[in-house]
Amino acid sequence: MRGSRVLFTTRDDKLGKFCCNKPHHLKFLTDDECWELLQKKVFHKDKCPLDLEELGERIAKKCMGLPLAALVIAGALTGRGKTKSEWEIVHQYVSEHIISSDIMMTKKLVQMSCDSLPVNLKACFLYCGAFPKGSEIPAWKIVRLWIAEGFIRETMQSTVETVAEGYLNELVSKSLLMVTQRTSNGQIKTFRVHDMLHEFCTLEASEENLFKEIKLGVEQSFPRNQVLATFRRLSIDSSVQEFISTNPYGDNIRSFLCFSSRNIVMSPYEFETIPKSFPLLRVLDIESILFELETIPKSPFQKQFFQLYHLRYIAISSDSLKILPKFMEDLWNLQTLIISTQQQTLNIEADICNMPQLRHLHTNASAKLCPSVLKTRNHHSALQTLSIIEPKTFTEEDVFARCQNLKSWVFVGI
Template sequence: MADIPALAILLGNMMETISYNTDLIGRAMSNDLKGLCDDLAVLKASIKHYPEWQKDKGAIKNLENEIRDVVFEAENAIDTYILHASNQRHRGFLARAFHTTESASVLRSLGKRIAQVRAQVQNIQRSDLPSIGLDALQFDEISYMRTKKQTPLFGADKVIGFVDSAKDVIELLTGRSQRQSDQLEVISIVGMPGIGKTTLARKVLSDPMIDYEFFTKVFVHVSQDWERKDVFLSILTSFTRIDEAMNRMSDDALADEVRQRLKYKYLIVIDDLWSNDAWDKLKSAFPDNKKGSRVLITTRNVAVAHYANTKNEPYYLGFLSPEESRELLRYKVFDGNNCPEELQAYEAKILDRCAGLPLAIVVVAGILRNNSKATHWWMSVAENVHDYVAKNDELGNDVIRRSYNHLPYNLKPCFLYFGVFPEYFEIPAWKLIRLWISEGFIEHQRFMNMEDVAEFYLQELVDRSLVMIGQKRSDGRIKTCRMNNMLQDFCKKQAVEENIFREIKRFDESTSAPYSSSHNARRLCIHPHNLEHIKVKPTGDYVRSFLSFAKEQIQLPQEHISFIPKAFKLLKVLDIGSIIFSRFPAEFFYLLLLKYIAISCHFKVFPGKLSTLLNLQTIIIDTSLRALEIKADIWKMPQLRHLHTNCSTSIPKGNWAFVGD
């Protein structure tokens, strides 16, 4: 069930939109909008800590749906009018005169809709919601963030446990205790979901003995939803930069390219292999070069392991020992320090019920971490662990849901947003932070800029063991991050329930079925291998974000791209870096509400008309050329915070005071 406090962010975003665009809406609406803002501020303060007193889950669900409908209705009405008013402002004198009657009609319609929304909000206020002061709450949050930010998570990259298992697998790969075969061999690690197969494989791959034995080492994820081409391209990134020519190659040609690169003794780790068919489609790329090369597979399916290697038994990964379990829990909760004596009885009870399953221990540790010294909290978790920890496939979702339910309201949409990225995608932290801000997930704080708040949120999710650090910067800050596939699956399902986003995965060319559910969606993310089906031209009256992330890029005819402004008129976030543009689509200038745009291109000049998009906060341009000229007068774009390019860029001279906060 969704949590009502997350709706406080929606309310805050709408109030911000009204504040930024009062001049466009006009004086006639100023009093009604001010009244609506006041009503929403009271409602926002009231629901911020709603679950602390409301125990009736049915009442929570009903109230949640009512508030969401009210906020979405108001947001749709206001954004639609702002778009209309912006278009009217950009028209010439005669065109404005011609559309005067239409504008008056739209304004009257907005007035009626706002009056209806105010009545609904006031009706909600008359319920028994308690009133909570916003200023004090925000100050407490900021103080906590400042304190927490100075104490980064200790040893975030350390791997706990699997010492004996790592030795066993390394022995299987190197054959140190017996004569090693020069022929290509396949070794499999088998275990249930959440038991640590991927962690063990990474630990093995980073071992010095493996460095010594194998000239080439590659780690590649497959998972249930995979594409043969993506796997081969991922392997090739270990050898070379993927260019446009490679992106256009067929699967078989890429397999041949991989074979040619694997000349010396190699170790390929194929993580999360689900089926025999997947192995059949991949194995041709791995040559037997008679140098003792190995392929290491992780899978939850014993049959797949036996199919990949009929001669040898797979390695069955067991549960953590009691000592390893205790070390892992203390590492995650106390940064490796000892557990206080008064909590050790509860610690033992929790570990007993986690039954040595790493995922259970890690996620439960995330629940305990921010109340690490509170005896009553440990008692509560210890008593309830048995409700959601068991040795079966349902474990993951049960544990993750409990951890999700204990997240603060402001972290929930940020956590669920990880579901928009492809599985095992290495996410640049800077880009994630820009997206969170543009999506409206980061609230304004009185003494911190939004980027610092977002970075704190990310560190919080890492500290709660819900997000993994990929790489760190030289100053210790997070450079890239990723998410466990079980957690990401939860994010995708929960996001649909809360209308955070919808994912378009598969497509039937004879219908537009994947888009049929997008009518009420606020955000759409589309898998890269479905981009070719954009020619169906989906529509979504209320879509605010259109996202597509991929390791490879494709080039689509211009006519299949121009539909975006027509189909998604209220778009605020557009990240389609997986599509290459030969010119900047002129149709994008109609997206007057746009806050964030990320595109890939082959053109040399970024047009001056871009400066008419006054709501833009972030511009990201990835070009294949060495230089880019930006003709847009970015200094006249009052909300622009970030401009990212991957090449030498010239911009108009201006006053720096116009940029940033």
């Protein structure tokens, strides 16, 4: 018919650009727009009572700009009445209402996008649910975790880092992840998963045995070792000390992730439990835990730790870590090493340039490499990232002679 128009909608940005050079991108609602939508759905043409306005605005803010979330919450508010106490209950459990109020509709909508993803990309998306709800996830961190987990495969044309960054951009283009910060050149710096999608990720990941969320309070007790045997990855919150005290064991566990929102202090002896309980770990992210080393001033790394030969990713924090021992070289599969310490310097005794898989070393202290490490130039290092390092112990030429793959490096004081 003359003058007719065809409206085509899709969650996939690439598909939209294939149909139209300049597709219209729907933006997330502002907090005010969310609140306006809520009011229309709950009160229709009436105005919101003054005593509910402030609470209603806070509820709208928790929808984080997602129209579907605002509609689901509006249904919950309508069904509960118009008293302040009832609205307080909804405000307290917004994310639960988003999922439970119409779980089939929510899951179906997200499932449509998720099922269309290739197997590896789907695993990358669901894996984001291992991070705490509402947290901003650094792009560099998720990229290196995906690589360590084995979700990314190197191609003839691209490195694993490039492929992983492409995966991240694709998930953003499909509206499955929300960018919160970008770098000066437009690259993704941090992102987050909407609460609705986060709930979907955790549920779907559990069903597919991708990872198990360990959270005391939601479950009255920790899963037994027989249950742990069905999972390969554990995501743990602030209950990590209580969980370790139960002496768990799982030789099938490949990843131990701890994302505590509160300050947890542990002793090196508690740390020893982890390699004993999970001897085949590939990923160990316990950066949110602070290890006190008063009894062992040198290092929390004991003999059993260096028998975790499969480790690819380590993130750890300590109050007085001063030395990265030579035994670190035994971890020949290690790709990413993140060390946070409250000390000003970190003496690296290990020949990190000779570790065949090590590509990224991060420390918040001034790292000093052993002079003997830099004199050996018969092996080219795989290191791509090196920060922060002490320039006084060597010249830049020494570093670049062995680390010819360096893409990012930071010298302290420069």
